[in-house]
Amino acid sequence: xxxxxxxxPSLSVQEGRISILNCDYTNSMFDYFLWYKKYPAEGxxxxxxxxxxKDKNEDGRFxxxxxxxxxxxxLHIVPSQPGxxxxxxxxxxxxxxxxxxxxxxxxxxxxxxxx
Amino acid sequence: GxxxxxxxxxxxxxxxxxxxxxxxxxxxxxxTMFWYRQFPKQSLMLMATSNEGSKATYEQGVxxxxxxxxxxxxxxxxxxVTSAHPEDSSFxxxxxxxxxxxxxxxGPGTRLTVT
Numbered sequence: 001x002x003x004x005x006x007x008x009p010s011l012s013v014q015e016g017r018i019s020i021l022n023c024d025y026t027n028s029m030f031d032y033f034l035w036y037k038k039y040p041a042e043g044x045x046x047x048x049x050x051x052x053x054k055d056k057n058e059d060g061r062f063x064x065x066x067x068x069x070x071x072x073x074x075l076h077i078v079p080s081q082p083g084x085x086x087x088x089x090x091x092x093x094x095x096x097x098x099x100x101x102x103x104x105x106x107x108x109x110x111x112x113x114x115x
Numbered sequence: 116g117x118x119x120x121x122x123x124x125x126x127x128x129x130x131x132x133x134x135x136x137x138x139x140x141x142x143x144x145x146x147t148m149f150w151y152r153q154f155p156k157q158s159l160m161l162m163a164t165s166n167e168g169s170k171a172t173y174e175q176g177v178x179x180x181x182x183x184x185x186x187x188x189x190x191x192x193x194x195x196v197t198s199a200h201p202e203d204s205s206f207x208x209x210x211x212x213x214x215x216x217x218x219x220x221x222g223p224g225t226r227l228t229v230t
Contacts, residue, residue: 034218043208043221102149107158
């Protein structure tokens with residue numbers, strides 16, 4: 001049973017445009033959500049997170065939106081840059097933001113930003 | 116920063132031998148570390164939660180006698196793959212979190228190939 005789902009295995013966008021990566025979850029106990037970026041043969045790099053008490057969090061070009069009623073979150077990258085090309089993982093935790101709680105990951109979405 | 120290192124970055128071993136992978140938090144103390152494995156084009160799968168000074172907590176389906184975890188200090192956790200077999204070949208990644216923040220920081224990963 002996959003509790004965190006990223007239904008789009010890949011996404012291709014033009015440089016300068018907006019990239020929207022989607023994530024759905026099924027476990028209502030999840031209350032903290034994170035996005036990670038990963039290059040091949042490297043560990044994931046933390047991008048941005050959001051607590052369930054918020055519906056939006058912004059950090060530079062990255063914005064995460066959370067719709068609790070739909071159990072859906074999305075990552076917006078604008079403007080997209082070629083260096084953003086990577087696999088993006090959505091992750092969820094039931095630990096209210098505590099870093100000592102285990103994360104459940106989606107399968108990832110490969111983003112390709114074309115020059 | 117929050118830097119997590121892993122050693123070795125890649126290892127090739129013969130079937131039946133044991134391999135030890137180290138995970139270190141370089142600039143912060145981590146009471147909890149996590150071990151993941153990732154197969155090609157798959158998500159990160161949590162194997163176990165490593166707690167400093169106590170026994171690790173393993174996820175369902177992970178053999179604790181095969182994947183030995185030791186969290187000897189607040190900056191070091193080790194994963195030993197005992198009697199490795201070709202099906203253990205994978206990308207192993209550790210993570211650690213700082214208590215005040217929700218995100219976990221990942222090591223660069225270790226590519227294990229069992230011949």
